[in-house]
Amino acid sequence: MKFKLLILGLFLSISTYAQEYFPKNDGVKTRNTNYTVFKNARIHVDPKTVIENGMFAIKEGKITAVGKSLNIPKNSIVVDLKGKEVYPSFIDLYTHFGIDKPKRPEGGNGPQYDAGREGYYWNDHIRPETDAVSQFTFDSKEAEKYYKAGFGVVNTHVPDGIIRGNGMLVALTPEVSQGDRILEERSAQYLSFDKSALSRQSYPTSIMGTTALLRQVYLDADWYAKGNAKNKDLALEALNRNKNLTQIFVTDNLLNEFRADKVGDEFGIQYVIVGSGKEYQRLDKVKASNATFIVPIKFPEAFDVEDPFLTRKLSLEEMREWNQAPANLSMLEKAHVPFTITSNSVDLEKDFRSNLSKAIEFGLSKEAALAALTTTPAKTIGQTGKIGVIKEGAWANFIITSGDYFDKETTIFENWIQGKKKVLNSMDVTDINxxxxxxxxxxxxxxxxxxxxxxxxxxxxxxxxxxxxxxxxxxxxxxxxxxxxxxxxxxxxxxxxxxxxxxxxxxxxxxxxxxxxxxxxxxxxAASDKKEEDKKDSKKKEDSVHQVIPVTYPNVAYGFKTRPKQENILFKNATVWTSEEAGVLTNTDVLIKNGKIAEIGKDLKAGGAKVVDATGKHLTAGIVDEHSHIAASDINEAGHNSSAEVTMEDVVDPTDINIYRNLAGGVTTIQLLHGSANPIGGRSAILKLKWGVPADEMIFQGAAPFIKFALGENVKQSNWSGNRFPQTRMGVEQVFTDYFSQAKEYELQKKKGGDTFRKDLEMETLVEILNGKRFVSSHSYIQSEINMLMKVAEEFGFNINTFTHILEGYKVADKMKEHGVGASTFSDWWAYKYEVNDAIPYNASIMHNVGITVAINSDDSEMSRRLNQEAAKSVKYGGMSEEDAWKMVTINPAKLLHIDHLVGSIKPGKQADLVLWNEHPLSVYAIPEQTIIEGVTYFDKARDEKLREEITKERNELITQMLKEKNNGLKTQPVKIKEKQRVHCDLLEEVK
Missing domain, CATH: 2.40.128 (Lipocalin)
Structure with missing residues (x-):
């Protein structure tokens, strides 16, 4: 055996020797072992260190010495760089250089529900085994673009899938073998929220589905690593093999940056995040992520705003993005957020250097710009001291320029990579500028x-x-x-x-x-003769940089310039709708302290609180909407017939203008529900509508956990093409029976414990339902299905908490009362589809009279702004009292959501979620003057009126700036009319 190994070793050594020294079919290759010495250059050793009239030497692709003065070895090649500057060649961490982007295979009809590969993870979009090296081919034509921009090293990967496998670090060295260019075969693992083009597998169809899938993958990888799996899984093996690599998460918008970071935090992973260029909009949260960001240097063009009618359709958000985006890198620098710059998404030859110069004009320091292109990416990828610097022992990767690289008029003469020269422009050309x-x-x-x-x-x-x-x-x-x-x-x-x-x-x-x-x-x-002219040029340059509009929170119309603060407030002489046994109190004072209701009574003392004269006005608890779809990036995860593993908390969108509009309608709390694409939907997010705060701060602390179920046309896909089970109403019943049977078996296995137990997020959620620790809100219409779901629940030992929609609830109110389920319904919707043909406007009052807790909900971003009026309809349809009608949008939905001990009425000790109305809250003329959540005023009518004037002024200012851009001959883009989609239960959106 030893003899065989010896022979093998000799063979390998001879093979290696032959590869490096033996003649090849393209001629004899010789190695240059002489030194090349560069002198009289202005050397940027690193972003903070510059040597004037310095020298450095290179040999066999590495830098051997750098300094003010060096002893030049014999037989050295000496290059005089007098009047020229030397920078480390740049590094781009986010490319797919030399790797084709996979394309979806032709053919195939309908969605695919199961994985298409054997021996790999159950979801085709998880592809950590993908190896960049196996798909890499050096692209000389593309490399030329990188040379001209100053790049010498790129990190490349296969841009496909949710977990994309490992990338590779490649030197763009000209005229060497492919193997000599590879600095690291496995440099990083890439992830994204995008599905693979190589599979038609349906799941996931949403960002929340992708997020849940990532969580399950990490749990499964840990379980697999402990040797618990019976079958080999090549994907999980690769994921575990890659876990010590730099983890680069690719995103395309700011909210997804935070979502990625949240997943990383849950599993102790610090992602490097490929950003969106919009980090400036939430710098506090960006900094708190502790992530290094790979930031694109793409800026939107000004809009062509000459047509005033089209311009009216242009949102303030879009206009601000054009105005603010060039200052993004400057703001990141000032906030001390580590970042690198990627050329991805821009034309390297036409736009990269000009956009970089623009970022510098908008405040980015040249030192920070150079660090973002050299030392920071080197550190991020674990190559500190090897690339991105001109120091002894580093690769000889550098560019020679005619002057300051960040000056638009500077010429790049040569780009040296691993000691190999790439001539871009002759250095023998005299500078006649x-x-x-x-x-x-x-x-x-x-x-x-x-x-x-x-x-x-x-x-x-x-x-x-x-x-x-x-x-x-x-x-x-x-x-x-x-x-x-x-x-x-x-x-x-x-x-x-x-x-x-x-x-x-x-x-x-x-x-x-x-x-x-x-x-x-x-x-x-002489230079002295040009001072005045230089001043004029400088002034002209300053004029070319537009005034950057301050960021608001959120960075859309009606956002806050600074975060509003909690106040102690005394409301005097109000008509107080308590939604409690006390009823409606006239000429009454309400004192709120430290975010809670402190006292209710007459002639209360302020005690340092702000006093609000509420004479002739009405004070109520904030409206609670039990069924809402505002403030969400996704509504449905439709890939499976059960998506209990997903949660709406992952897709909260705090920038949705409907949050502000709901506050303007007196709404303070909502249940953000999953849609109705499948029988077992996703987990709910109960939110406080705190306008201007990050998504995680909107989550109602202490609220009970909920999940959405659904019945009827939507789940059996009656109104869109789909071949997923179930296709019939009896199939819907079978889904519930099957999944809860699985959950019971899962719980038994969990109780047995042991190292072999595999945690399943979907089953964990269903077990919570079985044990009464998570409550069900079910989309429902037809009485037969309402009865069916109650029977299934009782069979498995739990209750349905709420039937929402429930437009045939009046038919089965007695059975609902017996089951103990509440109702959240519309006031007067009927006949908008087949299964609501029997709906009547007396539904709410009939169920109320039977003794069911009834709420009026919206399921609609427009209706939610006027739930007070929707509640009032039950006074007309069914003769409900005004107080009972009002309770259907305050304390009743709070009871259904199990948060009535915190909100929903005006009672000492409860959270100060209040609305001050100008008159009777059930009137069509009622307008909220102030909407307060936990003592913070998030809507104020007086502020709103002032903001309208400020928004008009800001729009005009931005329009003027854009007109100036066009008049100066700069590119513009046409205004595209974008109508925001109104969201309901059945909205289906597909992840890319």
Whole structure:
């Protein structure tokens, strides 16, 4: 055996030797072991360290020495870089360079519910086994774009799937073998919220489904790592193998950045987050994530706002994004958030450097910009000291420039990668940029030459008159064509000169318009003579940078400039609707302290509280909407017939303007429900409508956990094409029976415990229902199905908490009362689809009279703004008292949600969620003047009126800025009319 290993070792060593030294079919390859020494350069060792007139040496692809002065070894190649600057070549951590983006296979009909691969995880979109190296081919054409922008190293990966597998770190070294370019074969693991193009598997169809899937994958990977699985799973093995790599999570919007970070925190993973460029909108939360962000340098173009009618359709949010986005990197720098810059999503040749310059004009320091392109990505990918610096032992990756890289007119001459030179522009070209006094045939002109060293541009003036000119400069020969100052004549003067290395004076031949030859002289003007002109140029540059509008929270219309604070408030002489046994109290005071209701009575003392004269006004508890779909990025996870593992808390959208509109309608609490795409839907999020706070701070603390069930047309897919089980109403019943049977078996296995127990998030939720620890709110219409679900629940030993919609509740009210279920219904919706043909407006009052706790809900972002009016309809339809009608939008929904001990009525000790109305709250003329949550005023009518004026002013300011951009010849984009989709139970959205 030892002899065989020895022979194998000799064979491998000979093979290695042959690969490196033996002749190949493209000729003999030799290794240059001499030093190359660069001298007299301005060397940017790292973002904070610059050596003036410095030197550095390279050998065999590495930097061997850097300093002010070096001993030059014999046989060294010496390159004089006098007047030039050297920077470390840049690093891009988010690319798919050399790897084709997978495309969805042709063919296939309908959705796929099971995995299409054997031996891998049950979901095809989890692909941690994907290996970038196996799909990589060096793309010379694409590499040219990276060279020209200054990049030397990229991290590339296969951009496909939720868990995408490992990326690879590649040096863009020209003219070497593919293997020599690879710095790390397994550099990072990539993740995203996007599904794989290589599979048609339906689940997940939502961000909340993706998030739940990621949680389950991590749990399963840990379980698998302990040796509990009976069968081999190549995906979970790969995931465990990759867990110590840098974890890069790709997102496309700010909310998803926070969602990714939340998952990471739950499992002790610190993701590096590929951001959206909108981090400035919530810097406090961005910083709190402790993540390093990979930020695109793409900025939106100004809108073409010349058409005032189209411009009215342009949202303030879109206008602000154009205005604020260029300052994003500057704001990240000031907030001390670590970030790198990616060229992804921009044209490397056309936009990268110009956008980088724009970011600097908007406040990003050049030091931070350089760090984001060099040392920060190197640190992030575990390559500190190896790339991104010009230091001893680092790879010889550097660019040679004519000056400051961040100056738009600077030329990149060469990009060296692993000691291999890539010539982009000749360094032998003389820099002729500058301002000259040009004398031709006794006439003196002002000549200004600017632009890239290899492509200079000329501007010529005779006194104040601009003279037409055309400049060409090639191989140090300058040709300048001047038009005649007399615009009535088509005459030209041709100037030609061979420009010396020193460009203080250019002498050459002039051929006049009459054909005579003479000489010309161009003398460079001293810097001191240009101070005033420089000041003018500087002022012009400042004018090109528009005023950045301050960020609000949220960063949309009606957002707060600063977070509102909790106050102690005394309401005097109000008509108080207590929603308690005390009923309606006239001329009564209510004192709130520290976010709670402290006292109710007459002639209360303020005790330092703010006093509000509520004479002639009505004070109520905040409205509670039991069934809402506002403030959500997703509504349905429709990939399976049970999605108990998902939670609406993962997809709360705190920027939804409907939050503010609901506050303006007196709503303070909502149950954000999953949709009705499947019989067992997702878990609810009970929210306080705290406008301007992050999503996690909107979650109602201490609220009971809920889940959405659904019956009827939607779950059996009557109104859209679908082949998922169930297809019939009897199939819906079977779904419940099957899943709860599984849950009981799961609970038995869990009680047995042991290391082999596999935690299942879906089953965990169903067990909570069986044990009365999670409550069910069920979408319902037809009496037969209402009866069916109550019987199924009773069979498995639990109760349905609430039937929502319940438009045939009046038919089975006695059975509902016996079961102990509440009702959350519409006031007067009927006949909008087949299964509501029997709905009547007396439904709410009939159920109430039987003794059922009844609430009026919205299920609609428009209706939720006027639930007070919806409640009032039951006074007309059924003769309910005003107080009982009002309870249907305050204390009753609070009871259904098991939060009535905290909100829903005005009682000492409860949370101060209150609304001050200008008149009777059931009136169609009633308008909330203040809406307060826990002592914080989130809506104030007076503030609202002032904001309307400020918004008009801000829009006009932004329109003026955009018109200026267009008038200056900059690109604009057309206004696209975007109508926000109104969300109901049956909305289906597909994850990419």
């Amino acid at each position: 500058g301002d000259y006094e040009l004398t031709v045939n006794g006439t003196t002109y002002d000549l200004s030459i600017s632009g890239e060293q290899t492509k200079p541009k000329a501007e010529v003036k005779l006194k104040e008159t601009k003279i037409g000119s055309k400049l060409s400069f090639d191989n140090n020969w300058m040709n300048l064509l001047l038009s005649s100052p007399d615009t009535t004549k088509t005459e030209y003067i041709r100037l030609v000169a061979n420009v010396p290395v020193s460009t203080e004076t250019i002498n050459g031949k002039a051929i006049l318009s009459n054909g005579k030859e003479t000489s010309f002289k161009a003398s460079k003007i």
